[in-house]
Amino acid sequence: MSPSEIKLPDYRSLAPAVAARFERIRERPVILSVRDLKKSFGANGSTHVVFDHLSLEIHRREFICAVGPSGCGKSTLARIVAGLDEASGGEILLNGESVAGPGPDRGMVFQGYTLFPWLTVKRNVMFGLQMSGKAPSTADTEARQWLDMVGLSKFEESYPHELSGGMKQRVAIARALANNPRILIMDEPFGALDAQTRAQMQNYLLQIWKKVDVTILFITHDLDEAAFLSDRIIVMGVNPGGIREVIENPVPRPRSPAQFISPEFLALKKRLEHHIHPPVEGEPAEKLPMIKLTDAGDEVE
Amino acid sequence: MANHDWLGLKQELPRRRRLLLTAASFLAPLLVWCVLSYVPWVWHPLMHITDAGSVDYFSTGLDVPRATFFQEVAKAQAAGLDVPQGDRVNPPYLPAPHEVVRAFYTAFKTPPRLQDEPWLHQSLGHSIRTIFLGFFFSSLIGLPLGILSGTYRFFAKLQEPFIEFFRYLPAPAFGALCVAILGIEDAPKIAIIVIGTFFQQVLVIANSVRKVDPALIEAAQTLGASKWKLVSRVVIPASITDVYTDMRILLGWAWTYLIVAEVVGTMSGITLFINQQARYRNFDNVYAAIAMIGIIGLTTDIFLAWLGTVLFPWKKKNRKPRTHTLFPLFDPIPLNPPKRKEVQLEAHVAQ
Numbered sequence: 284m285s286p287s288e289i290k291l292p293d294y295r296s297l298a299p300a301v302a303a304r305f306e307r308i309r310e311r312p313v314i315l316s317v318r319d320l321k322k323s324f325g326a327n328g329s330t331h332v333v334f335d336h337l338s339l340e341i342h343r344r345e346f347i348c349a350v351g352p353s354g355c356g357k358s359t360l361a362r363i364v365a366g367l368d369e370a371s372g373g374e375i376l377l378n379g380e381s382v383a384g385p386g387p388d389r390g391m392v393f394q395g396y397t398l399f400p401w402l403t404v405k406r407n408v409m410f411g412l413q414m415s416g417k418a419p420s421t422a423d424t425e426a427r428q429w430l431d432m433v434g435l436s437k438f439e440e441s442y443p444h445e446l447s448g449g450m451k452q453r454v455a456i457a458r459a460l461a462n463n464p465r466i467l468i469m470d471e472p473f474g475a476l477d478a479q480t481r482a483q484m485q486n487y488l489l490q491i492w493k494k495v496d497v498t499i500l501f502i503t504h505d506l507d508e509a510a511f512l513s514d515r516i517i518v519m520g521v522n523p524g525g526i527r528e529v530i531e532n533p534v535p536r537p538r539s540p541a542q543f544i545s546p547e548f549l550a551l552k553k554r555l556e557h558h559i560h561p562p563v564e565g566e567p568a569e570k571l572p573m574i575k576l577t578d579a580g581d582e583v584e
Numbered sequence: 585m586a587n588h589d590w591l592g593l594k595q596e597l598p599r600r601r602r603l604l605l606t607a608a609s610f611l612a613p614l615l616v617w618c619v620l621s622y623v624p625w626v627w628h629p630l631m632h633i634t635d636a637g638s639v640d641y642f643s644t645g646l647d648v649p650r651a652t653f654f655q656e657v658a659k660a661q662a663a664g665l666d667v668p669q670g671d672r673v674n675p676p677y678l679p680a681p682h683e684v685v686r687a688f689y690t691a692f693k694t695p696p697r698l699q700d701e702p703w704l705h706q707s708l709g710h711s712i713r714t715i716f717l718g719f720f721f722s723s724l725i726g727l728p729l730g731i732l733s734g735t736y737r738f739f740a741k742l743q744e745p746f747i748e749f750f751r752y753l754p755a756p757a758f759g760a761l762c763v764a765i766l767g768i769e770d771a772p773k774i775a776i777i778v779i780g781t782f783f784q785q786v787l788v789i790a791n792s793v794r795k796v797d798p799a800l801i802e803a804a805q806t807l808g809a810s811k812w813k814l815v816s817r818v819v820i821p822a823s824i825t826d827v828y829t830d831m832r833i834l835l836g837w838a839w840t841y842l843i844v845a846e847v848v849g850t851m852s853g854i855t856l857f858i859n860q861q862a863r864y865r866n867f868d869n870v871y872a873a874i875a876m877i878g879i880i881g882l883t884t885d886i887f888l889a890w891l892g893t894v895l896f897p898w899k900k901k902n903r904k905p906r907t908h909t910l911f912p913l914f915d916p917i918p919l920n921p922p923k924r925k926e927v928q929l930e931a932h933v934a935q
Contacts, residue, residue: 365806366805366806367802367805367806385802385805385806386806386808387806387807387808389806390806390807391802391803391806393799393802393803395799397797397799397800397802397803399800399803399804399818399821399822400822400898401821401822401824401896401898402821402898410804410807410809410817411807411808414804414807414808414809414813414817415808442897442898443898444898455803458807459806459807462807462808468806
């Protein structure tokens, strides 16, 4: 039986505990507020609008995932919030104040590895602290604490090229968090990792998030990842671009991989699938116009 | 096994083979030279006369073309006169390897013929000083300009079009001008090296700086770095290894301008030595002096490459402990070091 055949609950029906949790989240102050954001490319005449009138509010310590098909502008949204790209209209408010340009109050973890190769792991984590003018000894102590938290104390004197992909991203998370940002923007941070490491990293991230007062905006194209990590999921679309739906994740916390087959998880996943890969009428699966290139007698399916 | 393939595409050769091939790259041309010098029936276009016989214009010690020699031999035999004797030899401008090797030693020991002529070591010292000063002055301005140009579009557009034009002007063309302005001593020679190096330097360094991964700059920006700190703490360290390599290549470039530069004004340094020795027909010394330039250049480069691994430890390959970093040229660092076993490290952390 495939998930579509199982009778699933409504993805919008929240268990009392989950509903109460969202109630508490809503009571918290708004950290990030995106108002009427517009992004378009190209000049006069041939402009391509990625999204328009995009509004969003993220509460303190909320974990928001943004999903969407490629080209929906989810990475662009992250980069505009981080101040790396300029919006064509609208504004970003952080703690109620308008922000423009990159700053240490919005930490970022990129998909590619962006650790500074010429600095040791510890000095990478110290970088932001030193930029904000902390004394070297203070920065040193704090960097060690952060590395301790991501479980990489043993590698503080290693250079980034000596680490695996997953470890690099953990250092990148520590480096971003060391600055004590109000929001941590993660643009497909685990996209380049293999499936096993990715699952491990998702676990690490949840553990870190529990211990730190930080709000997370997490961009991903992996629906399982979004369902596993998030409080709310922003589903974005293309043509027209923008937010299609904001879903409150019905899967209760604490999360564990065992929940991947829970009814709430499957219901949520089905809804996400519906948005990202809408079923096309009359065409179950595209057949390739392939002639058979092998002899009979060794059927593979 | 793939390892047994000598011609594997993009495949790292085992260390022993690398050393073997390095040795072969020097030995092959040496072998050609030895064959030309020591195998009497290969080339040897002249006859060195040991006994003039009946030929009146031959004399002992004279080198004559082989064809002429055998004509005379035939004539003498036909006339029943004394036949001249001789050995096949190479022309004086191709001394044998052992003669050049000996010259390496003797060139330093031989006092100059004239009082005011420099010894070989003085000539070399003079040349090295000219190179060093030329390269220093060029870098003094070229390095900052290159970094500025590579970092900011503003400076790139402001200076690069002119530099692109100027670098096509051959440095020796400025020889007469340099002499007119700077006199005939060392100043115009240094100026030629600066002119030959500087313009390439700015462009090459700007290019290396421009290649810095923009993601690193963005990451630094989200960590609170801005303006000058972005340059000093990110752009420069991110490009420093490439710039260092550029500088090594440019230093080699400066050496090629040396000979031209030393002809400007009063001839000096190693060029003067080479010219004098050629005039005295001490071709073994000439070859030794030319080889000396190569040896000095190569030694400097090997030293600088080794210094690079000390200065930039993050570029060091981590597979082996450093046992032979002294000769990075002979054991070059692979451009794409093979990925470490990630599993092991992860397991290490999990404990």
